[in-house]
Each structure stands twice: as structure tokens, then as C-alpha cells.
Amino acid sequence: MDIVVFGAGSLGSLVGGLLAGDHDVTLVAREDHARAVRESGLSLEGAVDGPARVFPAATTDGTGLEADLAVVTVKAFDTETAADRLATGAIDAVLSLQNGMGNESILADRLEAPVLAGTATYGAVLREPGVVACTGVGEVVLGAREGGPSSLADAVGDGFRSAGIETLVAADMPRRLWEKLAVNAGINAITALTETENGAVLDAPAADLARAASRETARVARACDVALSSDEAVAAMEAVAEATAANTSSMAQDVRAGRRTEIDAINGYVVDRAVDHGLSVPTNRTLAALVRTWERGRGLR
Numbered sequence: 222m223d224i225v226v227f228g229a230g231s232l233g234s235l236v237g238g239l240l241a242g243d244h245d246v247t248l249v250a251r252e253d254h255a256r257a258v259r260e261s262g263l264s265l266e267g268a269v270d271g272p273a274r275v276f277p278a279a280t281t282d283g284t285g286l287e288a289d290l291a292v293v294t295v296k297a298f299d300t301e302t303a304a305d306r307l308a309t310g311a312i313d314a315v316l317s318l319q320n321g322m323g324n325e326s327i328l329a330d331r332l333e334a335p336v337l338a339g340t341a342t343y344g345a346v347l348r349e350p351g352v353v354a355c356t357g358v359g360e361v362v363l364g365a366r367e368g369g370p371s372s373l374a375d376a377v378g379d380g381f382r383s384a385g386i387e388t389l390v391a392a393d394m395p396r397r398l399w400e401k402l403a404v405n406a407g408i409n410a411i412t413a414l415t416e417t418e419n420g421a422v423l424d425a426p427a428a429d430l431a432r433a434a435s436r437e438t439a440r441v442a443r444a445c446d447v448a449l450s451s452d453e454a455v456a457a458m459e460a461v462a463e464a465t466a467a468n469t470s471s472m473a474q475d476v477r478a479g480r481r482t483e484i485d486a487i488n489g490y491v492v493d494r495a496v497d498h499g500l501s502v503p504t505n506r507t508l509a510a511l512v513r514t515w516e517r518g519r520g521l522r
């Protein structure tokens with residue numbers, strides 16, 4: 222397959238680097254990373270099997286690209302830009318592997334190509350330009366964004382697996398996206414605001430807050446016709462917090478680095494959909510307001 226990875230930072234470089242072992246890959250990245258990849262290739266470190274160095278194409282210009290598939294791995298607040306750039310090229314299919322909700326709708330509204338939904342539980346860190354590390358082998362789950370079977374998702378899943386990426390093709394992506402949202406809603410903002418690792422949400426005093434955020438998310442999911450019980454949402458959040466107890470969540474990393482966060486697509490999204498359905502989600506509302514206040518204080522929004 223000809224594959225464009227739009228937003229080759231941490232996750233995009235890992236996924237793009239693995240895909241490059243078996244496909245023709247073009248990374249759309251920032252200048253210093255793109256230059257390093259063009260000059261010396263992309264080094265893959267850490268918990269991955271396969272080549273230690275691959276040689277994908279790399280560009281800073283995401284316009285006019287042609288590909289069988291575009292994998293979108295920008296942060297949620299850059300999805301509109303990614304979609305607008307991709308729309309100037311000839312892309313046959315699109316897959317989002319981003320956290321948060323709303324990314325697939327933004328892509329589908331701006332692009333004619335079919336859009337698949339996806340989640341990734343791989344851990345990835347861009348160590349320096351041209352060098353990405355896998356900090357945890359996880360899984361990519363992908364499928365039709367509205368749920369149900371999809372021959373396109375099957376073909377993309379085959380392409381990912383042939384490149385050595387653990388991949389599941391799922392017919393229940395709406396539920397999986399909401400479950401991941403419940404996980405992120407419970408863990409990310411709390412660990413970002415309190416400068417703690419993921420395991421902190423398993424114990425008092427944070428545990429009640431994290432459970433409340435996940436339960437509220439499940440209630441909103443049900444209002445959106447997605448069958449996710451509060452117990453399932455809390456269990457999923459706690460299982461991830463336990464499995465990644467020593468990890469720094471992506472939002473905590475963003476706050477530590479003084480970067481804008483994905484709050485709008487996580488707790489903020491829960492609040493927006495709760496408003497649509499006349500529901501009250503005080504924990505998510507508070508967490509979103511606190512993180513947005515932090516961002517505003519640093520001139521990030």
C-alpha cells in the first residue's frame with residue numbers, strides 16, 4: 222500500500238516506521254524530523270521487533286499527496302488542518318488513530334474518502350529528530366466509524382498486520398471509542414493537574430474523582446445510543462490505570478512540557494454531548510474548566 226502518515230510525531234513515527242517495513246510510507250512531519258528522516262532514515266528503538274532503521278519518505282508539506290491510505294496522528298486540535306491539507310490530494314481512505322472524540326467526523330466532513338475509526342494502545346515517544354521509541358507494545362483497533370463490518374477495514378487491518386503491528390478489526394468502533402474516552406476522561410486531566418502517573422487514579426483521594434468522570438462519560442455514551450455501562454467504563458479505566466500505573470499520561474506530558482492539551486476532545490467533548498442531551502456532568506465540567514484555565518494562563522488558547 223501507499224500510505225501517508227499525517228502528523229509524524231511520537232505515535233505517527235512509530236506506526237509509520239513499522240508500516241514502512243512492508244509498505245511505501247510518506248511521513249508528514251515538522252521540518253527537523255522530516256530532514257533527519259530524509260538524511261539518515263528513521264530509527265526505531267525500544268519494544269518492537271523488526272528493522273531498527275527504515276527509510277520512509279518525509280515531507281513537511283501535507284498538500285497534494287496521493288495514497289491508498291492516510292493515517293492521521295496529529296493531536297486532536299490539529300485535525301481540521303490535517304483534513305484540509307489531505308483534501309488537496311488524492312487519498313483513497315483515511316484512518317484516525319487519535320485520542321479523544323470528534324476526529325473522525327471532522328475528517329469525514331472535509332474529505333470525500335471513507336474514514337475509518339481507530340484506537341492505539343502502543344506507547345510511543347519521539348526521542349529526537351529521526352529517532353522514535355516504542356515504550357509499550359499495545360494494539361491498534363480499527364473499523365467502520367459507524368460500526369458494522371467493513372471490507373476496507375479488513376484490508377487496512379491486513380496491511381497493518383503484515384507490517385507487524387498488533388491489529389484487531391472491530392465491528393463495534395463507536396462503543397470502543399466511547400470506552401477509550403471514558404478511560405482518558407478518568408485518567409488524563411487528573412494526572413495532568415496533579416502531576417502524577419496513571420496509577421494515582423487508583424487510590425484515594427483521586428479514585429472517586431476518576432470513577433465519577435468515567436461514570437459520567439458512560440451516561441453520556443448511553444444518551445448517544447452507545448451501550449456502555451458505568452461499571453464497564455470504570456472497569457476499563459481502572460484496568461488501563463493499573464496496566465500503565467508507572468506511565469505519564471499524554472495530557473500530563475503536555476502540561477509538563479507547557480504544551481496545549483487535548484482537553485476539548487476528551488472531558489470537553491463529554492461536557493458538550495451532555496449539554497446536547499440535557500445531562501449534568503459536574504466532574505468532567507470541572508476537570509475541563511481547570512485544564513482550560515491552565516492553558517489560558519499560559520497563552521495556549
Ligand SMILES: NC(=O)C1=CN([C@@H]2O[C@H](COP(=O)(O)OP(=O)(O)OC[C@H]3O[C@@H](n4cnc5c(N)ncnc54)[C@H](OP(=O)(O)O)[C@@H]3O)[C@@H](O)[C@H]2O)C=CC1
Pocket residue numbers: 227228229230231232233249250251281283294295296297299302303318319320321341342343344345346347471483
Ligand atoms: N504517543 C502515544 O504513545 C500515543 C498517542 N495517542 C494519540 O495519538 C495522537 C498523536 O499523539 P502524539 O504522537 O503523542 O503527538 P505528537 O505531538 O508527538 O505528534 C503529532 C505531530 O504532528 C505534528 N503536526 C501537527 N500538524 C502538522 C502539520 N500540519 N504538518 C506537519 N506536522 C504536523 C506535530 O508537530 P507540532 O508539535 O510542532 O505541532 C507533532 O510533531 C494524539 O491524539 C494522542 O492522544 C494515542 C495512543 C498513544
Ligand SMILES: CC(C)(CO)C(=O)C(=O)O
Pocket residue numbers: 320404405408409419461465468469470471472
Ligand atoms: C491510555 C492512556 C491514559 C495511557 O497513558 C492514554 O491514552 C493517554 O495517556 O492519553
